[in-house]
Amino acid sequence: MKFLNRFNILLIFVFIMCMYTLFEFNIDVVFHYIGFKEFKKNLGSLIPFLRKSSSWKKVCNMETKPQRSIIYVKVQKTGSTTLRSTLLIYGKQYKLNICFDSTNLWGLNWPNAVEELKLTKVYNEKCDLIADELIFDPVIVEKLMNKDAFVMASVRHPVEHFLSLYKYSRIQSAVERLILKNVDLWESIRIFFKHYQLVRNIYTTYRENEVRDKYQIDLIQPNLQTRSLGIINGTKAEIIDRLDAFHFVVVADKYDESMVILREKLCCTIQDVVYRKQNVRRSNEEAKVQIPPDIEKAILEFNYADLIFYNIANNRLREEIEKHTYFEQALGIFKHELGLYESKCTNDDVPQTVKDSICPPKEVAQTGIFVENIRAEQQNILLSKLRDKFNST
């Protein structure tokens, strides 16, 4: 007991204080991410040096309430099905007023301008969440969204984006319909760029029973990503100007990194932004295949405005990551949570009803059904709201 004299106790106390000062942030991060905010608050009132640290505020301003009004401009082929599912689960969880675009052209709504009358909403009531394929116009934020809406979009490298879209839109089979013979992927892309208008016209030769292909003509346009943002000329100045209307742009090839930053911007929990990768069509082997340089060049020229947009959004994300003092830790914790979420979605002990409401299916054929179920639920809510309004007038 000689060891526990007053001096040694003081030394131990100073040592603990130093350790806390050194690892202060990590403790905060851990408490926040594992959802022990309340526990920490109570502990903080008992132990003064565990009070909310200022360093935490730099990462997520805890004085700010979680964001409950979001508009996501769903940009085709940028991981947008995955992101939309995450946002819809978030919307359901916090009972947000979700407004869906009710025009459903075989899931190919792009490039329709958003119209109030085509949204599932009560006249004169604002939306808390829109996450559909729409051409963005800042006016709709003012007009349709509840106040202080968080405006976001997603972007993908133009080459990856083009190849994903090319496969989805079955342009290769349109090319083959034109030239009356089968060619490989790269040759078909060369013919596509050389005879762009003829290939577009091929879509008008599809008959009604092939209608899904007919609508795909609208996807075969240059700069699809910037067009979704409502960018017309695609100059750098115009892109920067439009990007100023956005609070955040998710970069598909840095999806996890984007989710870490997004979580902090929305000030929500990590469980609110975990995801299951959906709508994957290209296999890993296909993704690793070397793209012929002439094709890469042609794709980038075809999508020059999208390349500018991608570079700016990517740089902005990089800057956010760089100014984040504890990014690696936050990313590690996020990935850990992703694993927990995935095992919950695949665990036989978790009731199917729970899985159906929080786990979007990974299979391409099932991805639409998940959204349709949420849409149907929201339509029922809307219907009863409309009837209540009718009965009260």
Ligand SMILES: Nc1ncnc2c1ncn2[C@@H]1O[C@H](COP(=O)(O)OS(=O)(=O)O)[C@@H](OP(=O)(O)O)[C@H]1O
């Ligand atoms: N989390 C995440 N991170 C990165 N990439 C992802 C993610 N989720 C989906 N994907 C890839 O995005 C492609 C599908 O995009 P969308 O869902 O936007 O397509 S769609 O417009 O709704 O049809 C599709 O690309 P391809 O497989 O190359 O076609 C998916 O693999």
